[in-house]
Amino acid sequence: MKKYQIKIIGLLVISILMPLLMSVGISQAGDPAVITNMKASLTNVQLPGGGSDPEATATSVVGKVINAFLSIFGTIFLILMILGGYKWMMASGREEEVKKAKDTIRAAIIGLIIVVSAYAISYFVALSLQTAAG
Numbered sequence: 001m002k003k004y005q006i007k008i009i010g011l012l013v014i015s016i017l018m019p020l021l022m023s024v025g026i027s028q029a030g031d032p033a034v035i036t037n038m039k040a041s042l043t044n045v046q047l048p049g050g051g052s053d054p055e056a057t058a059t060s061v062v063g064k065v066i067n068a069f070l071s072i073f074g075t076i077f078l079i080l081m082i083l084g085g086y087k088w089m090m091a092s093g094r095e096e097e098v099k100k101a102k103d104t105i106r107a108a109i110i111g112l113i114i115v116v117s118a119y120a121i122s123y124f125v126a127l128s129l130q131t132a133a134g
Contacts (some may be wrong), residue, residue, distance in 0.1 A: 004080075004083075004104065005107070008080075008107045008111055010071065011076060011111055011115070015114050015118045019026070029076040033038060050091075066119075068097075070115070071117070072117065073111075073112070073115045074112075076110045076111075077108050077115075079109065080104060080105075080107070080108035080111075081105060081108050082099050084102070084104035084105035084108060085101070085105070087100060087101035087104060088102070088105075090102035
């Protein structure tokens with residue numbers, strides 16, 4: 001059980017740090033001179049996502065990375081829910097085993113809530129910064 005708790009705590013730490021790191025990157029990349037210089041240096045360069053517009057390609061890449069992280073967290077949530085349900089079914093009425101299964105399910109739900117709220121907060125902050133920047 002302790003190794004599951006360590007994994008869940010690790011996921012929680014990652015889900016809290018990811019939006020913070022994203023917001024730091026967004027605030028540092030907001031200097032118009034830096035953005036203009038980057039765009040100028042990327043003219044006539046075929047970018048990895050296809051196309052030559054660095055802004056559209058960067059948005060596409062960041063979106064794909066965020067979707068990948070959310071997919072991984074969703075898969076982990078599903079696995080923990082199935083594991084908790086399996087433990088509960090195999091408990092055969094033993095209260096201690098049932099309690100462990102309920103704790104696993106509760107931890108998975110709390111982790112999912114934290115990941116979704118971290119995504120929502122980071123999306124709100126990014127949208128607010130984008131709107132404020134014009």
